Amino acid sequence: MEDSIKNQVQQQFAKNAGKYVTSTGHAKGEDLSLLVSSSMANTTMDVLDIATGGGHVANALAPLVHRVTAYDLTEEMLMTAAEFIRGNGHSNVDFVRGDAEELPFPDASFDLVTCRIAAHHFPNIPAFVAAAFRVVKPGGKLLLIDNVSPEIERFDQFYNQIEKQRDPSHVRAWKKSEWINLLESIGFRMETIVCYPKPFQFQDWCERSGLPEDEIALLETKLLQASKELQDFFSIRTDESGGLSSFKGEAVYFQAVRIS
Numbered sequence: 001m002e003d004s005i006k007n008q009v010q011q012q013f014a015k016n017a018g019k020y021v022t023s024t025g026h027a028k029g030e031d032l033s034l035l036v037s038s039s040m041a042n043t044t045m046d047v048l049d050i051a052t053g054g055g056h057v058a059n060a061l062a063p064l065v066h067r068v069t070a071y072d073l074t075e076e077m078l079m080t081a082a083e084f085i086r087g088n089g090h091s092n093v094d095f096v097r098g099d100a101e102e103l104p105f106p107d108a109s110f111d112l113v114t115c116r117i118a119a120h121h122f123p124n125i126p127a128f129v130a131a132a133f134r135v136v137k138p139g140g141k142l143l144l145i146d147n148v149s150p151e152i153e154r155f156d157q158f159y160n161q162i163e164k165q166r167d168p169s170h171v172r173a174w175k176k177s178e179w180i181n182l183l184e185s186i187g188f189r190m191e192t193i194v195c196y197p198k199p200f201q202f203q204d205w206c207e208r209s210g211l212p213e214d215e216i217a218l219l220e221t222k223l224l225q226a227s228k229e230l231q232d233f234f235s236i237r238t239d240e241s242g243g244l245s246s247f248k249g250e251a252v253y254f255q256a257v258r259i260s
Helices: 002-016 017-022 031-038 056-064 075-087 126-136 154-168 175-187 203-206 213-222 227-235
Strands: 046-049 067-072 093-097 112-116 136-150 188-201 244-258
Touching: 031 056, 031 093, 031 112, 031 136, 031 188, 046 056, 046 075, 046 126, 046 154, 056 067, 056 075, 056 093, 056 112, 067 075, 067 136, 075 093, 093 188, 112 126, 126 136, 126 175, 136 175, 136 188, 175 188, 175 244, 188 203, 203 244
Parallel strands: 046 067, 046 112, 067 093, 112 136
Antiparallel strands: 136 244, 188 244
């Protein structure tokens, strides 16, 4: 089951790799700025960027640290990220293909481990967090950003349903409480948690995943016909013609340190 999910992830991102380099939400955003400013990065540090995607975290940290390993399951994403990062003049980034849940690096190899807007595609998040804990040095940090689902169960189910309908490689966005419990149970100590709204422009959101027009229409109908309670919670908005314009989710920045 996990292998089929990972194959689906590779297929999805292989065909849409370029879109994730140019996507404004991935290339910019307050979350990326927060990660970089909070990292306390310096030129002695080695960094592992898990599920590097378009390479935006690796690109932002490369000028500040000793070396970055950009790591991703999908070869096409790595090639696209490498073109982007090398095109910006950074020569201290290595590109390694592999699974986020099975990191092929020695214990305590990295000062920082990062992962941004990717974990909702991982079929086994506890394995990913355990692997990240293993490869980060004592005193080192995990800087994790992801979309999260609401704590209320019916809102959680709705959000994950629409994400899955839009992108079959979506596994599940976790709740904030689930992330905190997992990180601390693995052995990390929470240092910082920052929550912020995550606006989605509907058409761009669908096109980035390569969703066909007929399926975009079905998803639009699902959102527009949602209960008033759901529409209010997710700030579902229409344009002048009555079509779906946007809705709003939530993302969280977790900063956690490995004590020993």
